[in-house]
Amino acid sequence: MAIVAWVLMLPYVPEDAVIFNMPWYEHAVRTGPIAVFAAPWSNYTPPYLYVLAALAPLHAILGAFAAVKLAAVLGTVLLVAACRQLLHSLDVPRAGPIACAVAALPSVALNAGALAQADAWVTAPVVMALAAAVDRRHRAMLAWCGIALSIKLQALLIAPFVLGLLIARRVPLRWWPVAPAATLAMLAPAWLLGWPLGDLLTIYARQGGTFDDLSRNAPNVWMVAQALGLRDPSLAGLALAAAAGAGATLVARMSADAARLTGPVLLRYALLAPLLTAGLLPRMHERYFFAADVIALILMAVEPTRRTAAIAAAVQAGSTLAIVGYLASDGLWAALGGLLMIGATVMVARDLWPAAAANDNPLPLRPLPA
Template sequence: MTLSATVLAHAALWPFRAEDVDTFLVPWLDHIRAAGLIGAFATPFSNYTPPYLYLLALITPLGAVLTDLTLLKLLSVLGTIALSGAMWRLLTALDAPSPKRAAALALMLPSTLLNAPLLAQCDAMWAAACVMALAMAVEHRHASMLAWFGLAIAFKLQAAFFGPFVVALLLNRRVGFRLWLIAPATAFIALLPAWAAGWPIVDLLTIYVRQTSHFNLLSLNAPNPWIIIQALPGIQDLPMHALGMAIAIAGSVVYIAWLASRRVAPMPILPAALLAPLLVVSTLPRMHERYFFLADILAFALAMTMRSRASWSIAILCQAGSTLAILGYVADTQALSMLGAVAMIVATYRVTKLVTRPVDGGSAETHATIGCGTATRSVPTSGKPLSVNA
């Protein structure tokens, strides 16, 4: 039933052709066809880092039998399948009920449907790596966690939204600084094939720097407070970008300092991980409508783990916020993104409340601690917590 519904939803969204397809993705395909699978990387031809381009090059020969749009969306859907596998791995580590079913349902989330089969975007790829990093964090496999996080950064700069959680966790668990180098080393290794093919290393190392200078709006349909603020009269004359960056940096520092200090009382790891991308994307200017993608996925994982009214409300609010923003982008109206911002603000407040509240051993919620890596699921009928090793 789930598989049939997934196929039908993908088929319904497949014909849509987003502006980015013809502006960016198809020209990259054409370049790879013209220069060859290896020769294409001899010169810079994309504002994406190479890992996605490697995959694009590998499937380019299928263009002989598939249209460009189908080829691009097929690659994005493969990313959502990888995300589904990562979801299964995380929920298994958390000892959540029915991890396989939850992983299958992840393919039907509005966020995943609008991202891959509608927009042909690849956000599921870096998000899958972040989800795997979180699964490794639950199991105290810190080297693997950092390798997965480095891979996520190699795919997209948006993986940095997960960075405050990773840093806080490393500090919280007093992980040696030598292990910290695994993440940047992994990201650098991902660049080596393109460098070997001729792509200048300086250009490869500065792709993300150039990406940040492409847009100057406070919000590019992102459902965060900036979409509302930029609509106010006279706001363009104020240094709002600098203010937004300062708020985001301050918020991240406070988050890291607070979470890193929770060494005695157990800390719910999944809500804490979810709070990081919510806070960062909510406070940073120049965000796009898709940038809450990881928060959407982690909110769904939270709901499938806790199975409480509070967790489901958070998941629904996150999905509503992103869905409204993407529909606002498609319909070219910021009003929908503003409504989505309200949903995201409420979701962020509820997650903050969930993370900062004292952990009650008799609570009917699901808890996964940052300090010991165990999932504790309470039984509502008895009020006694059942500890399950993750």
Template sequence: MTIAAAAPVMLCAWLPTAPGAATATAALAGVAALALALWQMLRRLGVPDPDRAAALILLLPSVALNGVIGAHDTLWAAILLLALVAALDRRHDAMLGWAGLAIGLNPQAGLTAPLFVALLINRRVPLLRWPIAPLAAAAALLGTGSVGWTIGLRPLLHEAITGHLLAIDAPNIWTIVQTLPLGYPLLGLAIAIAIGTIATVIAHFAARPIGDHDMIAAALLCTMLAAGLLPLMHERAFFLADILSLALALVRRDRAHWRIALLVQAGSTLALLGHASGIDALTILGGGMTIAATALLAGPLLRPAANDNPVIARSA
């Protein structure tokens, strides 16, 4: 089922259709691949009735809006889920290959990279195997470039070079900070905070084993922290967090994780609406919600003592 889940993503990239038809085909193929990849993950984690649970992906506002605005986030997100499934199965070559492929399609997939780095360190995966990810990313860049896709590095680099704000309609802390009359540039400080936090999270997860059910929580936290602290993030920066928060709620099936999922969905949707309408207040409100969700998730996951942490200690 791994290849079946990724097949719509691969096929739509080389489909010789007209631009409008290609966009619609890619959107439909991306949603199908995303649902299949989520189904495989939920089935692997023993979620009851994974077919019905995976179908909930169709109800997420960010997934519906992604197709409307012509974005292709569902494509790389589906492949990233396959990387997480491979990580659950300890198939590290496949994990690196899928992760690299996703990053090559869109560098936003790299928001989850801290978890994969931590797993490579914790599981003592030989360094000779690490280059699989960059090689897969390079292959994806060459493949998408050959057919004229623009979902690789170019859009993000353009935003980073031309943008003068800390955040580009992203529902994170920098959207809030940049509204304050501080009067001096904070880009360097934002980068330093993000790098320091990400390095700390890598060290934390690299120092202890992560149970199967906890893998999704750790992936979500890495994604939330990276999207929440890196500068120059855009309004779709929390798309992967939308998917992972739903998956985590379906796995844990408790009120606390459904609350986190609702906060993430609301924050991400408000940012999309704020970007479309030009109402900054919506994006700022969305930023408050994603910050709250990150705090609720980080509390149990980042406790100093692993033996006292039921989230880390439990394995599937």
């Protein structure tokens, strides 16, 4: 069924691909897969563009549309491989078939098969970072985080989890620069070929004023607010403060919960991070819960209970409804998805902190070794 769904979706031509991805590919074909990096040519960072450039010599066979779809499919293949590694690190039997089920998730299939987006490319290294965290290979975790950040800024949605883990496990500060070093290493080929470093480092910063909606079809609290008529852009400040506060709380809680940061508890914290950040930050898109979709399924595989199944179903339904709303140009679907996502967030938080009192403060952060 999943294969049939993929085949049926592949002919769909998404608007973003027509406006952005396909012209980028055609530019790489005209200019050459190496010479194209001599100057800025996209509002994406280079790692995804390396893929398009690598496919440029196949333009006579593929064409722009097929190349863009193929790039998205290749990202999904890497995501499946990363999920297999995470499941293996968690000692889950039948890791291969379960990992393949990730590609059958409606939000994953729609993301690549229909929308031709690159979210699988950024989520694959995030999942690899989780696998390294499970194995307590913290330098590898930081490297994978840096790689994810070089692909898309939305990798930062899991940052509270990473920061909390670094503090809880007292990872030496001298290792922390591994993440930015990995990011720079991924950008280096484009820089060496002529793309100005200043431009590379500010690609996403320049997009900050593209729109001022509280939510761009993201299934979060702000989409619900917009559906109720609350659209004042000044609420973005409140959204940022709420996200910062929630992220800081998660970091502090993880520091106080260091002894339990294994297996399902670790996955719950990893899931809660994007649920909180994408759930509270302004200007989120319908695809920004993508990592949560994947982690929720992995959690259900590790701990197969009705509770984890309900969490995974709520997260997946929330994301899928948001994508449906985007395709149908009807924000009500995303608002309904937002209610489900809020419910999933509450369930995960209650699982982690079942007896937390309203005035309960986590233990102070412990000093880190140099």
